[in-house]
Amino acid sequence: MQLVLAGKYIGAGLASIGLVGAGIGIAIVFAALINGVSRNPALKGQLFTYSILGFALSEATGLFALMIAFLLLYAV
Amino acid sequence: MNFIINSPLEQFTTRVYFGLSSGLINLDTITLTSFSIYSIAVVALILGFSILNDNNTNILPTRWSLAFESLYFTVEKMVSEQIGGLEGRLLFPFMFSLFMYILIANVVSLVPYSYAINAQLIWTIGLSVAIWIGCTLTGLANHGAKFFGLFLPSGTNLPLVPVLVIIELLSYIARALSLGLRLGSNILAGHLLLVILAGLILNFISISIFTFALGILPLSILLGIVALESAIAFIQAIVFTILTCSYIKDAIHLH
Numbered sequence: 350m351q352l353v354l355a356g357k358y359i360g361a362g363l364a365s366i367g368l369v370g371a372g373i374g375i376a377i378v379f380a381a382l383i384n385g386v387s388r389n390p391a392l393k394g395q396l397f398t399y400s401i402l403g404f405a406l407s408e409a410t411g412l413f414a415l416m417i418a419f420l421l422l423y424a425v
Numbered sequence: 426m427n428f429i430i431n432s433p434l435e436q437f438t439t440r441v442y443f444g445l446s447s448g449l450i451n452l453d454t455i456t457l458t459s460f461s462i463y464s465i466a467v468v469a470l471i472l473g474f475s476i477l478n479d480n481n482t483n484i485l486p487t488r489w490s491l492a493f494e495s496l497y498f499t500v501e502k503m504v505s506e507q508i509g510g511l512e513g514r515l516l517f518p519f520m521f522s523l524f525m526y527i528l529i530a531n532v533v534s535l536v537p538y539s540y541a542i543n544a545q546l547i548w549t550i551g552l553s554v555a556i557w558i559g560c561t562l563t564g565l566a567n568h569g570a571k572f573f574g575l576f577l578p579s580g581t582n583l584p585l586v587p588v589l590v591i592i593e594l595l596s597y598i599a600r601a602l603s604l605g606l607r608l609g610s611n612i613l614a615g616h617l618l619l620v621i622l623a624g625l626i627l628n629f630i631s632i633s634i635f636t637f638a639l640g641i642l643p644l645s646i647l648l649g650i651v652a653l654e655s656a657i658a659f660i661q662a663i664v665f666t667i668l669t670c671s672y673i674k675d676a677i678h679l680h
Contacts, residue, residue: 405664409607416610423434 357421364418371411378403433620437544437613459540460548467530467542474529500524500666507670512677516670524666531612531658535651543661544613546606553605556669564676575679604668608661615654622647 382400386393444456480490500521504513527543534541543549564572576593577586626647630640 401660402664402667405607405611405660408611409603412610412614413603413606415614416606419613 357425360421361418364414364421367414367417368411370414371408374407374410375404378407433617433624436616436620437541439540439545460542460545463530463533463540463542467526467533470529470533471525496525496528497521499663503663503667503670507667508674508677512673516673520666520670523669524662527608527665528659528662531662532655534612534616535655535658541612541616543608544616546609546613549609550602550605553603553608554601556604557601557672560672560676563673564679567677568679572676572679575675578680600672604665604672608665611657611661615657619647619650619654622650 378400382396385396439458439460442457442459442462445452474489474493478487478489478493480487486494501517504517504520507513508516530542533539534543561572564575568574576590576597578589578593581589622643626640626643629643630637
């Protein structure tokens, strides 16, 4: 029983490593936004809209990994 | 009811407030739970917001009617850009209802001690699977067997075709799950983080008068995270609606 609990905690910790991808992905999206606005400042509004969409999609992938961690912790 | 909170996950428990029971048939679905009370509150807020701010007798807009019109134009721009034409106008009420429901439900859940409707994964994934089934049936009804041409981007080499079709098929099926899981896991993780941090700050503050005074710093960090959560509430409503429009456009126009 204690081994199952230890396995749960270790599994949840390992699954949270997937959030590294989310962090890097969001940084890439906003780096592209800064590059794009610096090249053409007139497109700031449209590029910002696309960057918010890209941020949400990239964060979703990271949160899929976090959901696996919660699944392991609380739903066996 | 127990007012002492034991774990941060207790904020997501659905409590039954009023239920019917019968010895003959299963009446579990006719219950008034926290989910249904908050759903009714969200719909009442949307209706009240719309009815009180319609301002249809004045020429000059009030601040409230400007805010409501900006929400309207957000959804209209999304729908007319993604699904243009007649189908876009016909589907606009559905998109607007979806957007307003998710937005107001997310914003209501930011009130302290409140209950997050969109953190219930059964609800969000069920909604997204229903939308996905609707898109697939729409595509099959409009295009027949040619709907499966959605899975083959034009101009691919012949050896790549089987692999690409399988990958596109898997990605299409994953849409059903990912649309709802994105919304649900964002709201769930955000609220869980807020409650965990608030519990830790409470433990820190209750040590002595010195830490009570020093507690203004962690509380300001918590304020920053609440601001992030309200931005996430708005962004997740927009992303859900814009992705639904994109999936419907794929079903109607086939790329």
